[in-house]
Amino acid sequence: MRFTLRRRKRVADAVGDLPRARTSPEQLGHAGVEIQSFRGWHIAPNRVQDLTARYATPWNQHAAPGENSAAETANVLRAWQRSGTLVPDREPAMYVYQQTGPRGAQRGLLTAAHLDSRILPHETVRPERVEGITNLMRIGRCNLDPLLLGYSGGRRTTVTLSAVVREQRPIVDVLASDGQRHGLWRLDDRAAQLEIASELRSLSAFLADGHHRRLAARQYRRELYAAGYGPGPWDSVSALLVDVRQSPLTLGPVHRVLPYVDSRTALSRAARWFHVAQLTGPITHWVRALHESVPYGPAYLVVTPREVFLLTEPDPALREAALGHVAGPLRSMHATILDNAVMRSLWDVDDAEVDYEPSATRAVRQVREQGGVAVLLAAPGQTEIHRASSAGLQLPHRTAAFGPKPHPAMLLRTIER
The missing domain is CATH 3.30.1760 (Conserved hypothetical protein from pyrococcus furiosus pfu- 392566-001, domain 2)
Known part of the structure; x- marks a missing residue:
């Protein structure tokens, strides 16, 4: 009845031509959540309904073991970028994300959260899965699904997100195969970004989903600093921050x-x-x-x-x-x-x-x-x-x-x- 899995091979660090520096990570010990904008890639408008409606992405297969799987995933991702299936925003931004449907409603801020933010985990992880995700980050140089973070008390942030949804057109609006409607809006007003960042800097966040992805991002950062690379985008991870007073999280079994x-x-x-x-x-x-x-x-x-x-x-x-x-x-x-x-x-x-x-x-x-x-x-x-x-x-x-x-x-x- 026992079944022994082969030990997964660790892949060499593929950091390429990133700029080097002789520094080590600064454990800032943020009192709250430190966020910043980033230049996101999203599916081209002519491919949105076809691809997002059925949850088809090249980067969410990260659970598969082995170097070949990570390399294939990264190759598909790069091919989507070269072909125009994925298109980059011209300037960094923060984003408002909303979903509604039979699985529940949710509105939050999609941004980059510093890895030393006050993020409170609640469950243990499997080391081999952390290593598998780290491997994909080494090869693909990207974050996977955003962390799901719950916080409480961000009144100004909530007001700003509501105004963006009410006053702007979404850059992505799609009905998925499970009946959920998903929308994405750009938040590029610098004053609003600074106000939100100031408010979240005073709040801690509960890590509802993404324990393996967070630890993989931290492991990837340690490797880069150990190899001589200084502060950079690897100090943060993509995250969806949800005010649980406005959008309560559901709790289901696994x-x-x-x-x-x-x-x-x-x-x-x-x-x-x-x-x-x-x-x-x-x-x-x-x-x-x-x-x-x-x-x-x-x-x-x-x-x-x-x-x-x-x-x-x-x-x-x-x-x-x-x-x-x-x-x-x-x-x-x-x-x-x-x-x-x-x-x-x-x-x-x-x-x-x-x-x-x-x-x-x-x-x-x-x-x-x-x-x-x-x-x-x-x-x-x-x-x-x-x-x-x-x-x-x-x-x-x-x-x-x-x-x-x-x-x-x-x-x-x-x-x-």
Whole structure:
């Protein structure tokens, strides 16, 4: 049942002809979020509906391992730039981004945030994924999807963003395949930029999405400074800053897909420690049963290629044995129990063998088509996350998904002078 992944090869630093300097990064320890404008690349107007409507981008395949994958992605990106599929703005700007639709509404500032800003992470990361994204940054010299940052209290910023949307025409306006409408506006008024920057400089931000991308950007910066390069665009990362008082973030679950686990063995082992009940009917019935069970304790849906089972009432002895090393506020979280007591202790699954999928439908489809096991779970509560954060703890990897996430094709930030 074990499956060993080959160690991913580290790629040589491809910094090319960037200007050199004998300096090291200054850890500024910003009290808030430090932002600046940048010259963005966006999809040409004649290609917008075709490409952004279906979330097709050459740079969002960064999860694939290996140097070849990163090189191919970077080559496609450069080809889009040469062909005019991606067009650059003439001057640096900040941008207003808005989306509305069935996944939720959101309006925020799309900008470059300094890596030493006061950005508060909430979950752990997988080192191999950080390395994979860093590798793509080395070769492609670009940021990937923007970080999703939540902040509270930016009244002047909110007023300015609203005025831009009300008074200007968007440079991109597209209806995506999932029913979400996405718009992008330029904010190039220098006085407004300075006012917003001043306000955000006094506020901290919660890192809702992008933990791996942020650490990859920091790693890439360290490599450049170690190689003799001074301050530059690599000191910042693209980010969407959202005032959560105006656009509250949603909180959803992140399901686990275990493609190399034998379903019979997994269920046999789980039955020794959980109450197991087989379910029938459509996925909506399964999810309803899951949420009805969650208030009474840990509950999970185990989906095999042909069947689905509800796991509840875990044996306290299993939890005690598997969670002895886990800090108190995390011990009751269902994702912590699943990762430690079930996947590691019962099923002997390594982190590198797990695929994470926010969509229950896609997780089930993957198992039905390719085999293995999917484990569906409920999202943690805001109280649980706040309790862990207040104790200075980070949640297990991919415990929850904050959203709605920004469209990956709306704007690209390159890391070049």
